[in-house]
Amino acid sequence: MDVHVKKEDLIRYIENIFIAKGMNEEDAGITADVLVAADARGIPSHGVGRLWRYLAGIDKGVMKLNIVPATVTETPVSLVVDAKGMMGPPVSFRTMQAVIDKAEKNGMAFSCVRDSNHFGIAGYYSMMALPKDMIGFSMTNTAALGVPTFGRNVMFGTNPISVAVPANNEASYVLDMSTTVVSRGKIEVYERLGKTIPKGWAVNEKGLSALEPGPLIESMLVQAGGGIMPLGGEGEEFAGYKGFGLAVLVDIMTAVLAGAEFGPDVVDSEATSARVSHFFGAVKLTHFRDAELFKNDMDQMLRQLKEADPAEGQKRVYYAGLKEAENEIESQRTGVPISEKVWISISESGKNLGIKRPVTI
DSSP, rough: EEEEOHHHHHHHHHHHHHHHHOHHHHHHHHHHHHHHHHTTTOGGGGGGGGHHHHHHHHHHTSSSSSOOOOOOOEEEEEEEEEEEOOOOHHHHHHHHHHHHHHHHSSSSEEEEEEEEEOOOOOOHHHHEEEGTTTTEEEOOOOOBBBBBTTTSSOBBBBEEEEEEEEESSSSOOEEEEEEEOOOOHHOOOOTTTOOOOOOTSSEOTTTBBOOOHHHHHHHHTTTOOOOETTTOOOOTEEEHHHHHHHHHHHHHIIITTTOOOOOGGGOOOSSOEEEEEEEEEEGGGGGTTTTHHHHHHHHHHHHHHHOOOOOOOOOOOOOHHHHHHHHHHHHHHHOEEEHHHHHHHHHHHHTTTOOOOOOOO
């Protein structure tokens, strides 16, 4: 059963926990906002349930606080940043803002960030471009958790891609997807709920279907064999090789392009997430056509999609980002939903630091 907390109260609570751990207020505010945004949009796999990983990362010195990242290379339309082990959300937020500023002047811009940490939901950063009438792009590699088509060992991460496109009256198109069938966070949600995972999501050390989330998570941690399947699932029948190709593309754009570690060399520890790399981009609509006309056409396209006839037994069709936008509106009305297990966990984290948890609605 979920508890519900006012979004502003939950952000402030998580922010205060990070401040108590020694993070400066600005970085703590950004990180808290990113985590809570995931829960508010209905993506609990990347929400405050990951707080313990962030705190463990700080304690282990993997996620470094109050770091000033270094600019490796910079041009009017590109930027490569060395995060020096900094927390993922603050360096990602500021880098995406720099990309947007460059795109405002030059029409488009792109950036890589290396030696960073988990940055939350990719869609948070692509959506930053929307108010500026830009198309936003965001990618990150992750620890190797994905098994290639016909393989049995992890060779790439869940490697999400996000693209956000503005509209006028309809909810913006926001693609935010892992390039594996699911993210590890989704597997962890199933473990927390005591549920088996659906057949086709993952394979064991023999390359055969895995159903129990606990042993799978442990096996992926030490790369003992087995992992999550690429988007499309096992084999060629449902084109899993396409997800495999996309996952490798993300590794190229985030890590190879930045001169960072990639593939099976990116490894989590039992306590926290691996050091990873990101890619950000922004394209200004007016460098192609009138922004208002573009957004009007987007409205038409998105209306056509959401008004498409649903399959028998289904209520409606959702385009990318619609369900999340509606979840966000509902969260403002009824509070951000948090599972009871996660609520207990984050409450304990606050209690250990002398921080009172927020009241539930």
